[in-house]
Amino acid sequence: MMQTVRGVHDILPDEVAIWQFLEAKALTIFGLYGFTEIRSPLFEKTELFARAVGATTDIVEKEMYTFADRGGDSLSLRPEGTASVVRSFVQQSLHRQLPWKVWYRGPMFRYERPQKGRQRQFHQIGCELFGPVGPLADAELMAMVMHYLGDVGLQAALVLEINSLGCLACRTPYRALLIAALRQAAAHLCEDCNHRMERNPLRVLDCKRETCRATVTAAPIMLDHLCLGCRDHFYQLKGHLETLGVPYVVNPRMVRGLDYYNRTAFEVTSVGLGAQNAVAAGGRYDGLVEQMGGTSTPAIGFAMGMERLVLLLDRQKILARGMDVYLATLGASAENAGLVLAETLRRGGISVELNLGGGSLKSQMKRADRAQARFTVMLGDTEIEKRSVIIKDMAEGVQQEVARSEIMDYLLTRL
RNA sequence: GCGAACGUAGCUCAGUCGGUAGAGUCCCGGAUUGUGAUUCCGGUUGUCGCGGGUUCGAGCCCCGUCGUUCGCCCCA
Numbered sequence: 001m002m003q004t005v006r007g008v009h010d011i012l013p014d015e016v017a018i019w020q021f022l023e024a025k026a027l028t029i030f031g032l033y034g035f036t037e038i039r040s041p042l043f044e045k046t047e048l049f050a051r052a053v054g055a056t057t058d059i060v061e062k063e064m065y066t067f068a069d070r071g072g073d074s075l076s077l078r079p080e081g082t083a084s085v086v087r088s089f090v091q092q093s094l095h096r097q098l099p100w101k102v103w104y105r106g107p108m109f110r111y112e113r114p115q116k117g118r119q120r121q122f123h124q125i126g127c128e129l130f131g132p133v134g135p136l137a138d139a140e141l142m143a144m145v146m147h148y149l150g151d152v153g154l155q156a157a158l159v160l161e162i163n164s165l166g167c168l169a170c171r172t173p174y175r176a177l178l179i180a181a182l183r184q185a186a187a188h189l190c191e192d193c194n195h196r197m198e199r200n201p202l203r204v205l206d207c208k209r210e211t212c213r214a215t216v217t218a219a220p221i222m223l224d225h226l227c228l229g230c231r232d233h234f235y236q237l238k239g240h241l242e243t244l245g246v247p248y249v250v251n252p253r254m255v256r257g258l259d260y261y262n263r264t265a266f267e268v269t270s271v272g273l274g275a276q277n278a279v280a281a282g283g284r285y286d287g288l289v290e291q292m293g294g295t296s297t298p299a300i301g302f303a304m305g306m307e308r309l310v311l312l313l314d315r316q317k318i319l320a321r322g323m324d325v326y327l328a329t330l331g332a333s334a335e336n337a338g339l340v341l342a343e344t345l346r347r348g349g350i351s352v353e354l355n356l357g358g359g360s361l362k363s364q365m366k367r368a369d370r371a372q373a374r375f376t377v378m379l380g381d382t383e384i385e386k387r388s389v390i391i392k393d394m395a396e397g398v399q400q401e402v403a404r405s406e407i408m409d410y411l412l413t414r415l
Numbered sequence: 416g417c418g419a420a421c422g423u424a425g426c427u428c429a430g431u432c433g434g435u436a437g438a439g440u441c442c443c444g445g446a447u448u449g450u451g452a453u454u455c456c457g458g459u460u461g462u463c464g465c466g467g468g469u470u471c472g473a474g475c476c477c478c479g480u481c482g483u484u485c486g487c488c489c490c491a
Contacts, residue, residue, distance in 0.1 A: 006482075058489050062416080080491085108491080113416080115485065124491060192488070208487090257490060267491095278491060305491030330449065363443085365451040373451095380449065394451070 007112070007120030018310050019123075022152060023105055026125050029148045030103045033140065035127055038102040040084035046074040052083035052292060054259030056199065063110040077109035080258070081126045082285070082301055089130055090294030098131030098297070105306075117276035117308045126282075126303035130289070133298040135233050138264045138284065139240030141300055145268060145280055146246055148304075154270075154312055158279060161251040162241075162266045163223070164234040165202075165283070170227035171262070174220065175201060181219045188215040205253040221252045233263055260285040264300065273308055280304040322372025324351045324415055328364040330380035338379050341389075341407070348408050350415065368394065375411065 004010065011019060027037070050060050065077040078084060081104050094100050105125045112118060127144070129137055142160060149155055166174060182189070182197045182204055189197070193204045193212050205216050226234065241248050248266075256265050265283035273279070282302020290296040325345060329338040335355075342354040353371045355364050361378070368376040378390040378399075389407060392399035393414075402410045 003482085063489080110490080112489070113487090114483085115487095118490070122491070126491090203489095275486065276490070281491060303491055308491065326451095328450085360444095361449045362445095362447080362451080365449095367451090369451040376451080378450075382449085390450090392450075397451090399450080 005120075007114040009119060009121075015310065018313055019306065022125070022306060022309060022313075025148060025152050026103060026105065029151055030127060030144065032147075033101070033144050035101040035103045035129075035144075038085060038088065038104050039106070040081070040088055040104065041078075042107065043075050043077050044084055044087065046076040048083050048087055049076055049079060052086060052260060052288060053080065057258060059110060059257070063112055065109045065111060079110045080108055081106075081124055081303055082128060082258075082260070082288075085128045085301075086288055086292050086294075086299070089297070090289060090292050094130070095289075095295045095297050099137075100130040101127070103127040115276065116274040117305065117311060119307060123306035124303040125306060126301060128299060128301035130297050130299040132300075133286070135237035135240055135264070137300055138233075138237050138266075139244060139246070141282070141302065142241065142248075142266055143244050143246050145282075145302060145304075149268065149279070152309070152313065154279075154309070157270050157312060158268050159270075160246065160248045160266060160268050161254055162237070162248050162264065163251050163254040164226055164230055164263055165256060165261055165265050166222050166226050166230050167262045168287070170225060170230055171222070174222055174225040177220050177225065178202070182216075185215050185219070188212075200255070200257075202255040206255050223250075223252045230263055237264060256281075256283055260288040260291070262286055266302070268304075270308075270312055273311060276305075276308065278305070279308050279312070322374065323353045324374050325353070325411065326364070326368030326371050326373035326376045327352055327354045328361060328368065328376055328378045329355050330361060330378075333384055334379045334381065337384060341377070341379065341404075345408065345411070348412065350408075350411055374415065377407070 046064070046066050049064060053060050055061075059079045064079050067075060069075050085102060085104065089095070089100060103126065105123070107121050107123050109121055111120060114120060127141065129141055131137075142162070146155065146158075146160060149158055165171065179197065179201050182193075182201060186194055186197070189204065189212050190207065190209050193207050193209075196203045196207075202222070204212065205219065205221070207213060207216070223234070238248070238250075251267075254265055254267055261283040263284045263286065266281070267278050268280040269277045270279050271277070280302055282300065284298070284300040286298040287296075289299060327338050327342050327345075329335045338354055342352040345352045353368075353373065355367065359367075361380075365376065373394055376392045376394060378392065383389050383401075386401075387404045388401050389404065390399050391402050391407070391410060
């Protein structure tokens with residue numbers, strides 16, 4: 001049997017209703033803050049991701065779907081959304097119309113081992129804000145995320161965590177300090193951490209093992225070694241969040257997997273998602289635009305994992321709406337008349353599921369029930385002769401004969 | 416890339432000690448020759464993931480493989 005490849009799934013109509021709900025909310029809520037949608041390509045030159053995400057990250061080293069096109073260029077399916085948006089920003093010289101606020105949605109691709117909340121094709125909704133350098137932008141963006149998550153009905157289960165990763169000036173000396181401390185404690189750290197120490201030492205602070213956690217409590221943390229500018233930025237950010245009444249928790253051990261982040265990092269996590277507990281994550285990337293060859297422009301953004309949001313949502317609350325009318329027909333002449341009647345009603349804005357498969361009235365009533373129809377309109381030889389139909393209110397269980405000329409009015413006043 | 420569990424009807428699952436496969440649900444029909452969701456009656460649905468091995472005999476035991484799930488890693 002043909003089937004989807006590993007880690008890739010159909011999203012069937014029942015579930016699509018939830019996706020459409022989430023996407024419609026994004027359009028509305030992000031619109032309130034002045035963000036408009038951008039649609040960037042699903043694949044780019046491999047080099048773009050290598051430079052933006054970081055050539056030594058796991059994502060670039062071993063998780064990208066990379067292929068050569070017929071001209072010999074190395075291309076990759078996008079593993080995340082920010083790189084393309086930044087490329088677009090630079091390519092179109094958009095630094096001349098700051099601030100530039102965009103959001104995107106769509107599939108991302110990473111060759112990973114699937115597990116709960118993690119697929120090889122997964123979907124993100126993300127926002128990027130170019131221009132503002134101050135913490136006001138950070139606070140507003142976080143407020144927007146929480147506004148969105150609250151509006152889709154999730155806020156209660158979620159925690160906003162924030163941290164500062166410093167900038168080039170203060171992170172470099174801190175990093176050296178941390179590595180020195182970790183080397184001293186290397187014997188007490190797990191194998192993974194000893195490996196991480198060299199590649200991404202900050203991540204050692206975030207190890208899940210108890211022994212490692214205990215060992216690193218004494219290690220220096222970034223927040224204690226921020227330069228004056230970074231410290232002030234973080235301090236003001238916290239103040240803005242408090243002014244807005246957005247609850248947050250400072251997590252000094254939170255790290256970022258992608259190289260481009262500096263200063264503000266934040267994450268929205270949830271219990272109930274298993275090991276992959278981040279619903280949304282983002283941060284500031286002031287140096288990326290310049291690094292990608294554009295005019296130096298500070299920026300901040302975030303992305304949300306759609307599959308993870310869907311896992312958390314109560315599906316009962318987002319049911320696909322049923323049809324207004326199921327049109328049951330009995331006999332060949334009724335089928336003809338039904339075809340015309342259905343079309344007429346639809347032109348009047350009434351949704352109609354027309355019986356297309358013959359069958360007894362009983363079986364057609366079943367189909368009407370399954371289609372969650374508000375009304376069933378019945379049309380048989382008797383009604384054809386009398387130029388009428390019978391309309392049954394499915395919830396009430398009562399029915400009434402209605403003249404053909406009055407069907408539209410009858411339904412419109414009751415829907 | 417590493418570890419573990421699980422693959423039986425469209426779906427959720429049972430299947431004892433190795434003896435030729437079952438329930439619920441869904442779907443279809445009838446009870447009601449033109450009335451749903453409830454009730455009652457009847458019916459259809461199987462490469463037991465796939466391939467090999469052991470055995471007189473394998474859904475069950477063994478090996479491999481593919482898939483799913485949950486962790487590790489990493490990350491949304």
